[in-house]
Amino acid sequence: MIPVGFLKKAQLEVPTSQAPSWLKWAALGAAPVVAAYLLRTRGKKDDYETDFDSFLVTKGSTPTGVVTSKKGPESGPFEGFLKDSDEDQRDPAVFSTFLKSSHVNTKVAAPDVAHSAQLTAQKERPDPSMVKILVLYGTEYGFSKEIAERLASSLKETKQYWPTVVDMATRPEGYDFSKEQAALVACSTQGDGVPPTEARDFCEWLFAGKAGDLSHLHYSVCALGDKSYTHFCKCGISIDESFSKSGAKRVAARQDVNKEDWRAVNEWIKTVLTGLPSLGLKTIEQLGGMIDELSSSVDSAPAVKRWGKSRPYPAKVTALEGLCAVTNAEDKNTFRVEFDLGDSGLAYLPGDALGIYPTNPIKVVDELLSVSGLTGSCIVPVPNHHYEEPGMEDRPLKMTLTEALMKCYDLRSPKPDMLTMLASLKGQSHETLAKLKVLQEDNKALEAYLAPRHVADVLKELVPAPAVAVLTATELLAVLRPLQPRLYSISSSPLENPKAVQATIAEVKYQSLGSDRIGVCSTYVSERIALGDTALVFMSKNPDFRLPQDRSRPIIMVGPGTGLAPFRSFIKQRLLEDSSKGGQMVLLFGCRRSDQDYLYGSQLEAWSQSGSITLLTAFSRQQAEKVYVQQRLRENADLVWRLLHEEHGHFYVCGDASSMAGAVEAELLKIFQSKLGEDASAADEYLKKISQEERYQRDVWY
Structure with missing residues (x-):
């Protein structure tokens, strides 16, 4: 019910003789919004006040109303979307550059620009004097795809190169590099350092050295990640190393990009473009290639048709139950949801995650329509990033604006691009423009401003009053992020029923700017679907969070709250395999109270009483002194x-990374130091050792 990619970008035309280099590169990033807002023909003056004024005079680093949010599993841009977080991890550094951009092309790209772009590309023919360049990308949330498209546009603008853009997801069996001279790669990292979900097969093929001898190939890698996490840019680093080990030569050094740092991306593109001419690459004509074979700059290989993130499976809800003792509708509950996988062929292992596509609440959609002055019944194009709808060979090209806002767009996390577009509105007051200037000159202020606000909040504050149709649907949709699926650790075992899968999902409810907020996907499950309904799901593999292959190895599992989910899967799997041959299983579980949020409490107690597991619980609010799982570890x-140490067991942590996971690791290091009888560095080395042996694994989120 929601998208998996991003809108393609319109191009800006910056005369090279009139603009400094920083402006040329910044201009590329502003294309979709600047081109859209230049079409504006009317606007009204903003004559009302909002809480933005008080925000501007706030002296602290975080304004009143900003909530502390959780992020998703480790690494990569947009990781806040995972695990149903409250907000994403946006890097606003490029915003001030956007506002300075000029000399733009006023041709507008509609939200379905990618469709027409592909058709146009198929009609284009390369000049035989051009050099063919492979642009390869692997993406989880669309950022790598944006980079690949921008790079391809930059290559074509030189009139020297003919880029072919290939999505790793379409090449699960690998790629024949024998006919390529240069490969430029952009790839993100997700989970605890793993490849993007649908690019995983390609990456594993490459990492296994199956690409063969690549000594003829020149390459460069743009690796995407998030410095908050342990395995920053791990996938891109592994791709870079794999090409190098196969004999390929670097055009430019690998660029490691933190979050959505377009400045770093643009620097990489600039370096690559500078390095290519010196390689002496042969033209299409010199290689004897047929022009007709290269008449499209979009990879023409058909995508492999299988259920996945871009083609989710419509699974029926077969169970939905609350797990907490709640006294009123305002209390947050945690739910066990089960889906019937039917004959889909979808398979999973303990440790994997279930992806769920939610819809936005109609209340949120209606609010946005109200403040924008747009009519929900107006017809808009289906965006290119929309998933492939089940049972339809060709998806419809149009839908109502209401449906698009419900299924296709993120209404919680405004992009800096939105403020750029709003700054162009005719009739903007000097006061509003002054506010925007503050954000232009202070990236931290911009990030603090956007973090607690939904798209509707920004429009309320910065769209000229009265709130009538001062925006077109095309302009609004062009500056919205795609609505992303959420990932939840699977809490069932395939041995129990291979045609069913369960997840354990905690409702997200909080307040921001004096308004009640809810998690999009958690409340989709708890409030907007029911038994018998269908939801769109897919499997997200997590090979770095697995049970030991040797079942005799003991396992220690630390999972407070919904961090318990994968360990319920672990325990079930071992018990169903053959508990008599399995090593000891120790579970450390924590929650507030045993009579309130003790998830699967009766089942855990039964396993404990039967001797199947060693259960250590920490109920933090049940007594005067708070108790947490790290104390039980001590x-x-x-x-x-x-x-x-003696039985070579495995240690797992799942849950909150902001405090719990760090506290558990600190306690673990104290245990190591005490038992080793040495200093802290020895404990660090021991932890590093068991990590390299894959005996210390984490699935954590902020």
């Missing part, structure tokens, strides 16, 4: 050391 230091 109390059982001898057991932990014996299982890890």
Whole structure:
């Protein structure tokens, strides 16, 4: 019910003789919004006040009303979308550059520009004097795709190169590089350092050295990640190393990009474009290539038709139950949801995640329509990033604006591009423009401003009053992010029922700017679907969070709250395999109270009483003194050391990374230091050792 990619970008035309280099590169990033807002023909003056004024005079680093949010699993841009977080991780650094852009092309790209772009590309024919360049990308949330498209546009603008853009997801069996001279790669990292979901097969093929001898190939990699996480840019780094080991030569050094840092991306593109001419690459004519074979700059290979993120499976809801004792509708609950996988062929292993496509609440959609002055019944194009709808060979090209806002666009996380577009409105007051200037000159202020606000909040504050149709639907949709699926750790075992899958989902409810907020996907499950309904799902593999292959190895699992989910899967899997041959299983679980949010409490207690698991609980609010899982870890230091050191066990952590995961690791290091009888550096080395042996694994989010 929502998209998996991004809108293609319109191009700006910046005369090279009139603009400095920084402006040329910044201009590329502003294309979709600047081109859209230049079509504006009318606007009204903003004559009302909002809380923005008080925000501007706030002296602290975080304004009143900004909530602390959770992010998704480790690494990559937009990771806040995972695990149903409250906000994403946006890098606003490029905003001030956007506002300075000029000399733009006023041709507008509609939201379905990608469709027409592909058709146009198929009609284009390269000049035989051009050099063919492979542009390869692997993406989870569309950022790598944006980079690939921008790079392809930059290559074509030189009139020297003919780029062919290829999505790794369409090449699960690998790629024949024998006919390529240069490959430029953009790839993100997700989870605990793993490749994007649909690019995983390609990456594993490459990492295994199956590409063969690549000594003829020149390449460069733009690796995307998030410095907040342990395995920053791991996938891109591995791609870079794999090409190098196969004999390929770098055109430019690998660029590691933190979040959505377009400045770093543009620097990489600039370096690549500078390096290509010196390689002596042969033209299409010199290689004897047929022009007709290269008449499209869009990869023409058909995508592999299988259920996945871009083609989710419509699964029926077969179970939906609350797991907490709640007394009123305002209390947050946690739900167990089960889906019937039917004959889809979808398979998973313990440790994997279930992807769910939500819809935005109609209340949020109606609010946005109200403040924008747009009519929900107006017809708009289906964006190119929309998933492939089940049972339809060709998706419809149009839908109502209401449907598009419900299924296709993120209404919570405004982009800096939106403020750029709003700054262009005719009739903007000097006061509003002054406010925008503050944000233009202070990236931290911009980030603090956007973080707690939904798209409707920004429009309320910065669209000229009265709130009538001062925006067109095309202009609004062009500056919205795609609505992303959410990932939830699977809490069932395929041995129990291979045609069913369960997830454990906690409702997200909070306040921001004095308004009640809810998690898009968590409340989609708890409020907007029911037994018998269908939801669109897919499997997200997580090979770095797995049970030991040797079932005799003991396992220690730390999972408070919904961090319990994958460990319920682990325990079920081992018990169904053959509990008599399995190593000891120790579970450390924590929650507030045993009579309130003890998830699967009766099942855990039954397993404990039967001797199937060793259960250590920490109920933080059940007594005067707060107790957490790290305290239980400290109390059982001898057991932990014996299982890890003497019996070569595995240690797992799942849950909150902002405090719990760090506290658990700190306690683990204290245990190591105490048992080793050495200094802290020895404990660090021991932790590094068991990590390299894949005996210390984490699935955590902020």
